[in-house]
Amino acid sequence: MSAEIGYDWKGGGEEWSEPWGNSSAQWFGSIFPRIQEWLPANTILEIAPGFGRWTHYLLEHCTHIVLVDLRPDCIDACRQRFAAKSNLSYYKNDGRSLAMVADDSIDFVFSFDSLVHAPRVALEDYLTQLGRKLKRDGVGFFHHSNLGSYAGSMDRRLPKRARKLLTKIGLSESDHSRVPDMTAGIFRDLCAERGLKCIRQELVNWRGRRVLDCISTFVRAGSKRESPLRVSRNPDFMREAELIRRRAQNYHSINEQ
């Protein structure tokens, strides 16, 4: 699922957490364990926050958070949702620019469930700028597409219409609107060309068996946090979601939905 043009945002994005039970279960069971090492962080930059599904939790772990999204309705929704807080800055951008962010100012840059849909040029531009915007020992955590690694598969070589039909009749898995021009390897190379270094990459399946996505953690080259790259392939990411969902169901308060 993605927030395509015309998406009504009725659920504020909460609906995308359904495989994990809800956004709280997804945050505490899946996302937080993957970033807790880098938190708290003084200044967090969140790229593409949507209606603030993760902002709500990130706020607990920083003194200031900068939100950048290309959709004005998303930025407005975040302004409303977090109106009682004074430690957020809000920017609508063009999907590529971080000009509003000062150099050497970001301790942690985060993006989840958004850049999987962003074209390679957007990631190239963001990474180029993050080479300067991140503090010396700042850390980045990006969830991005790995769909490009399936370029050679039979269904990916078919015309789009034929592929859609195969998906509809259950003979091919949906690509969940991932961009086809990104892979874990390309992301790693883009980082290296821009003075950044990937230190972790977890290839994960997304709502199916295919390892469509990658979660990359990166730092500036020469940072005290630089370490040899660890790549792991996790085709059980959605099984993990299912276990988290079951636990959330068993332990949720009777007042929660």
Ligand SMILES: C[S@@+](CC[C@H](N)C(=O)[O-])C[C@H]1O[C@@H](n2cnc3c(N)ncnc32)[C@H](O)[C@@H]1O
């Ligand atoms: C599927 S929503 C997810 C929002 C949020 N990350 C969440 O998980 O609830 C995708 C969001 O990414 C934003 N977006 C997509 N491409 C972007 C880009 N290149 N730069 C900034 N925002 C982008 C959209 O405007 C939308 O708010």
